[in-house]
Amino acid sequence: xxxxxxxxxxxxxxxxxxxxxxxxxxxxxxxxxxxxxxxxxxxxxxxxxxxxxxxxxxxxxxxxxxxxxxxxxxxxxxxxxxxxxxxxxxxxxxxxxxxxxxxxxxxxxxxxxxxxxxxxxxxxxxxxxxxxxxxxxxxxxxxxxxxxxxxxxxxxxxxxxxxxxxxxxxxxxxxxxxxxxxxxxxxxxxxxxxxxxxxxxxxxxxxxxxxxxxxxxxxxxxxxxxxxxxxxxxxxxxxxxxxxxxxxxxxxxxxxxxxxxxxxxxxxxxxxxxxxxxxxxxxxxxxxxxxxxxxxxxxxxxxxxxxxxxxxxxxxxxxxxxxxxxxxxxxxxxxxxxxxxxxx
Amino acid sequence: xxxxxxxxxxxxxxxxxxxxxxxxxxxxxxxxxxxxxxxxxxxxxxxxxxxxxxxxxxxxxxxxxxxxxxxxxxxxxxxxxxxxxxxxxxxxxxxxxxxxxxxxxxxxxxxxxxxxxxxxxxxxxxxxxxxxxxxxxxxxxxxxxxxxxxxxxxxxxxxxxxxxxxxxxxxxxxxxxxxxxxxxxxxxxxxxxxxxxxxxxxxxxxxxxxxxxxxxxxxxxxxxxxxxxxxxxxxxxxxxxxxxxxxxxxxxxxxxxxxxxxxxxxxxxxxxxxxxxxxxxxxxxxxxxxxxxxxxxxxxxxxxxxxxxxxxxxxxxxxxxxxxxxxxxxxxxxxxxxxxxxxx
Numbered sequence: 001x002x003x004x005x006x007x008x009x010x011x012x013x014x015x016x017x018x019x020x021x022x023x024x025x026x027x028x029x030x031x032x033x034x035x036x037x038x039x040x041x042x043x044x045x046x047x048x049x050x051x052x053x054x055x056x057x058x059x060x061x062x063x064x065x066x067x068x069x070x071x072x073x074x075x076x077x078x079x080x081x082x083x084x085x086x087x088x089x090x091x092x093x094x095x096x097x098x099x100x101x102x103x104x105x106x107x108x109x110x111x112x113x114x115x116x117x118x119x120x121x122x123x124x125x126x127x128x129x130x131x132x133x134x135x136x137x138x139x140x141x142x143x144x145x146x147x148x149x150x151x152x153x154x155x156x157x158x159x160x161x162x163x164x165x166x167x168x169x170x171x172x173x174x175x176x177x178x179x180x181x182x183x184x185x186x187x188x189x190x191x192x193x194x195x196x197x198x199x200x201x202x203x204x205x206x207x208x209x210x211x212x213x214x215x216x217x218x219x220x221x222x223x224x225x226x227x228x229x230x231x232x233x234x235x236x237x238x239x240x241x242x243x244x245x246x247x248x249x250x251x252x253x254x255x256x257x258x259x260x261x262x263x264x265x266x267x268x269x270x271x272x273x274x275x276x277x278x279x280x281x282x283x284x285x286x287x288x289x290x291x292x293x294x295x296x297x298x299x300x301x302x303x304x305x306x307x308x309x310x311x312x313x314x315x316x317x318x319x320x321x322x323x324x325x326x327x328x329x330x331x332x333x334x335x336x337x338x339x340x341x342x343x344x
Numbered sequence: 345x346x347x348x349x350x351x352x353x354x355x356x357x358x359x360x361x362x363x364x365x366x367x368x369x370x371x372x373x374x375x376x377x378x379x380x381x382x383x384x385x386x387x388x389x390x391x392x393x394x395x396x397x398x399x400x401x402x403x404x405x406x407x408x409x410x411x412x413x414x415x416x417x418x419x420x421x422x423x424x425x426x427x428x429x430x431x432x433x434x435x436x437x438x439x440x441x442x443x444x445x446x447x448x449x450x451x452x453x454x455x456x457x458x459x460x461x462x463x464x465x466x467x468x469x470x471x472x473x474x475x476x477x478x479x480x481x482x483x484x485x486x487x488x489x490x491x492x493x494x495x496x497x498x499x500x501x502x503x504x505x506x507x508x509x510x511x512x513x514x515x516x517x518x519x520x521x522x523x524x525x526x527x528x529x530x531x532x533x534x535x536x537x538x539x540x541x542x543x544x545x546x547x548x549x550x551x552x553x554x555x556x557x558x559x560x561x562x563x564x565x566x567x568x569x570x571x572x573x574x575x576x577x578x579x580x581x582x583x584x585x586x587x588x589x590x591x592x593x594x595x596x597x598x599x600x601x602x603x604x605x606x607x608x609x610x611x612x613x614x615x616x617x618x619x620x621x622x623x624x625x626x627x628x629x630x631x632x633x634x635x636x637x638x639x640x641x642x643x644x645x646x647x648x649x650x651x652x653x654x655x656x657x658x659x660x661x662x663x664x665x666x667x668x669x670x671x672x673x674x675x676x677x678x679x680x681x682x683x684x685x686x687x688x
Contacts, residue, residue, distance in 0.1 A: 052413055052462045053494030058401050059685045069396055076685055102653065102668040102679050109682065118396045138686060150397030309446065319683040324446040335446050336680055338453065339663040341403045341420055342482060 058148035059113075059141060061320030063340065065311065066259025068119050068239070072313055072321045073146050075112035075129030075171070076139035082108045086276070087291065088284045094276070097283075101275035110273070112167055113321035114142060115266050115313040116151065117257055122237045123151070124158040125181065126255060126266050127315055128171030131219075142171055143180070153181050160187045160236055162268030163252040164196045164212055165287070168315065169219040179222040186220065187236050190229040191244070192251025209249075209289060245270055245301055247294025248287065254301060267314040270301045274317055274334030278302060281331055302332045311337065402492035403457075403485060405664030407684065409655065410603025412463050412583070416657055416665045417490050419456035419473030419515070420483035426452045430620070431635065432628040438620070441627075445619035454617065456511055457665035458486060459610050459657040460495065461601055466581045467495070468502040469525065470599060470610050471659055472515030486515055487524070497525050504531045504580055506612030507596040508540045508556055509631070512659065513563040523566040530564065531580050534573040535588070536595025553593075553633060589614055589645055591638030592631070598645060611658040614645045618661055618678030622646060625675055646676050655681065 059074030085108050086094045095105040103109075115126040125146075133140025146153060159181050161169055174180050195201055196216040205212075220227060230236060232244035236255065243254040248269045255266040271277035272285055281298045284291035305312050305325040313322045323336040403418030429452050430438045439449040447453075459470040469490075477484025490497060503525050505513055518524050539545050540560040549556075564571060574580060576588035580599065587598040592613045599610040615621035616629055625642045628635035649656050649669040657666045667680040 051499075052464065053415070054406070054413065055494055056406050056685055057404050057493070060401050062398070062400050069398065071397070074685055100670065100679075102670075103682060109684075111683075120396065141685060149401070150399055155395075318680070319685070326444065326446075335444075336662070338447060339455075340453075341400055341418055341485060341663070 059145040059319060060149035061322070061339070062149070063322065063337070064262075065117075065257065065264050066262035068117055068257070068259045068262070070257075070264070070313070070322075071116040071118070071149050071151065072319070073114045073116055073142055073149060073151075074319045074321075075114060075142040075145070075167070076133075076137070077109050077111040078139055079107045079109050082106055084286065086283045086285055088282070089280075094283070097276055097279055100279065103273075103275055108273070108276075111316055111318055111321070112139060112142075113313075113315060113317065113319050115315075115321070116146070116149075117240070119237065119239060119259070122157045123155055124160055124237065124240065125156050125184070126160045126313075127162055127168040127268065128159060128180065130167050131170035131173060131180070132175030139167075140171075154183055156181045156184045158187055158237065159184045160240075160255060161189070161192070162254065162266070162315070163189065163192050163249040164216050165249065165269070166212070166215055168268075169216070172219045173222055177218075177222065184223075184226070186223045186227045188227060188229055189242060189244070189251040189253035190231045191246065192249060192253065193227070193229050195250040206289060208286075243301075245297045247290050247292075247297045249289045252294075252297075262311075263308070264311040264313065265301070265305055267301060267305070267312050267317075269315055270298050271314060272316045274314065278325060278332045278334045303327075306332060403489040403663060404493035405666070405683070406493070407666065407681070408606075409461075409601065409608050410606035412461055412601070412603045412606070414601075414608070414657070414666075415460040415462070415493050415495065416663070417458045417460055417486055417493060417495075418663045418665075419458060419486040419489070419511070420477075420481070421453050421455040422483055423451045423453050426450055428630065430627045430629055432626070433624075438627070441620055441623055444623065447617075447619055452617070452620075455660055455662055455665070456483060456486075457657075457659060457661065457663050459659075459665070460490070460493075461584070463581065463583060463603070466501045467499050468504055468581065468584065469500050469528070470504045470657075471506055471512040471612065472503060472524065474511050475514035475517060475524070476519030483511075484515075498527055500525045500528045502531055502581065503528045504584075504599060505533070505536070506598065506610070506659070507533065507536050507593040508560050509593065509613070510556070510559055512612075513560070516563045517566060521562075521566065528567075528570070530567045530571045532571060532573055533586060533588070533595040533597035534575045535590065536593060536597065537571070537573050539594040550633060552630075587645075589641045591634050591636075591641045593633045596638075596641075606655075607652070608655040608657065609645070609649055611645060611649070611656050611661075613659055614642050615658060616660045618658065622669060622676045622678045647671075650676060 060071055062071045082094060083091050098105060112129055114129055117124045129142035130139040171180055196212050199213055202210055202213055230242045232242055234242050239258050241256045243256050245252050245254045252269060254268055254270060257264045257266060277283050281295060281302060288294040302325050306327045309324060312325060323334055326333045326335055404415055406415045426438060426449060427435050442449060456473055458473055461468045473486035474483040516524055540556050543557055546554055546557055574586045576586055578586050583602050585600045587600050589596050589598045596613060598612055598614060601608045601610060621627050625639060625646060632638040646669050650671045653668060656669060667678055670677045670679055
């Protein structure tokens with residue numbers, strides 16, 4: 001049973017939850033029915049194509065980083081209007097950038113993909129997705145894809161959270177409110193924990209992110225006594241360190257992952273879709289807590305990834321959500337890593 | 345049993361077969377042991393990581409084109425030295441272009457991905473991959489991935505061949521020499537069929553492609569009476585037409601696939617890896633029969649795809665092997681299509 005099954009009005013309840021999850025959607029109640037309609041259309045088409053194979057391959061991808069095994073795990077996607085998403089550029093300019101990448105002009109699809117690292121000693125999940133969702137939802141696929149990749153959540157030793165927006169922490173708990181990773185220590189950025197667990201910060205929080213205070217309490221509840229805070233530069237486990245990257249939220253944090261000479265940066269929400277914000281790091285989006293600080297952080301992190309030609313994963317990168325950052329003109333370009341059927 | 349199981353010397357026999365398959369590898373006997381060594385290293389690593397999940401997701405990807413369901417199906421990949429691959433540019437220049445896409449400077453990985461179209465009435469496979477391969481090979485995965493995608497080869501109504509290089513026709517037959525698609529009509533470009541079934545053309549064929557004459561006889565043998573030749577512009581089935589694209593081979597052919605307003609071009613071997621040859625259509629590679637004609641064709645096809653902002657698949661595109669062509673400077677850029685977990 002999902003948490004939505006008990007709601008008298010699925011759409012309304014879902015919209016409220018999204019709001020409290022801090023996703024800061026300006027009009028979630030309007031968006032959801034569109035998603036549902038699209039889903040309905042898909043089902044209808046599948047039925048019409050009698051005998052046709054219609055299933056997608058499971059949403060995970062695996063590659064090696066030194067001796068570490070990295071698995072990216074998709075949680076699905078959601079859509080919202082392009083109009084209004086970028087706050088400091090005309091719609092036409094945003095649409096021109098999207099068109100460079102052959103993305104649609106009116107609908108912005110936000111993709112969710114977590115990064116999982118098996119060091120051989122620890123099994124570490126970075127961010128948890130939207131959590132339990134009602135049947136037919138386009139999100140909430142992380143557990144299904146994690147299991148399809150051969151990973152049992154009970155084996156996960158650490159869950160590392162980049163920041164406390166709902167699409168990153170909601171999956172900490174099951175639909176019944178239990179710990180989704182029952183044997184894991186939860187590692188959180190110190191600055192993020194301090195901010196969202198102190199209700200006195202509410203007044204200086206953008207209104208649409210205020211739900212994060214209550215949602216933080218709820219999502220971390222089953223991990224009482226198992227939460228470890230890490231400061232900028234601190235070691236999560238050997239080879240993995242926190243890199244403060246504030247702006248998107250007050251304590252938003254990236255993670256540097258290295259085994260020997262092989263290194264990677266988990267960029268988390270340093271950018272939303274890279275087709276938009278790696279190309280144009282100057283774009284300020286509606287989800288950023290402090291867009292000016294977020295831009296400065298974005299430029300610093302992208303500069304570093306580009307200069308070191310470092311492999312990267314990002315929570316909103318197009319699946320399989322891994323590639324490289326190249327400097328280009330005043331901005332950058334995201335270059336997907338080459339897919340391999342024997343990535344190990 | 346694969347055809348390699350009976351060989352007294354696996355590597356030597358395999359090298360000979362690759363040669364006769366018209367893949368025109370300049371030094372396959374040298375390449376194979378490197379592949380084998382890499383494979384051995386992988387197995388060793390997997391054993392060391394006790395308990396770690398190591399499997400890759402199956403190599404297929406599905407999307408809609410109008411009401412058609414398109415599935416790209418990976419056959420694996422092989423590697424060869426970058427040095428010598430491009431005949432008309434200095435190695436350093438080739439390496440500079442590869443570096444733009446974060447591809448390695450010394451090893452060129454060639455990826456093989458077929459396109460499958462379910463029109464609702466016909467189930468059509470475009471090109472067939474390397475066919476049966478020995479255990480541990482990095483190619484020959486098409487049947488496994490086709491079945492993983494839910495497609496039974498016995499349901500395939502048409503196999504369409506773009507040209508007669510071994511990586512496109514070898515998979516027509518099983519390891520036992522039977523028809524791999526027992527109920528399919530095989531559709532071939534008229535010019536390609538005429539050329540490779542006429543031994544009098546052998547003297548004007550580059551030496552490393554001469555094995556194609558014998559390989560053509562062998563691979564099409566079980567389809568006797570079931571081969572249909574199509575000329576430039578001819579309809580394969582409603583919505584799908586041949587588009588002559590000669591140069592890579594004398595009768596190399598693309599296929600335009602359309603349902604209503606939705607259209608796509610299967611570019612086949614108009615380019616090898618797009619990171620190299622979409623960026624630089626002037627690059628002449630060792631596999632081209634007539635590199636000057638191949639370049640003219642390449643420019644014409646890429647111009648069309650770019651001008652019409654048309655979705656494309658390509659046999660050597662990076663998996664999932666579908667995206668768009670953007671004009672950029674004197675060349676073009678391949679832009680991967682956005683992956684969707686609910687592509688239908």
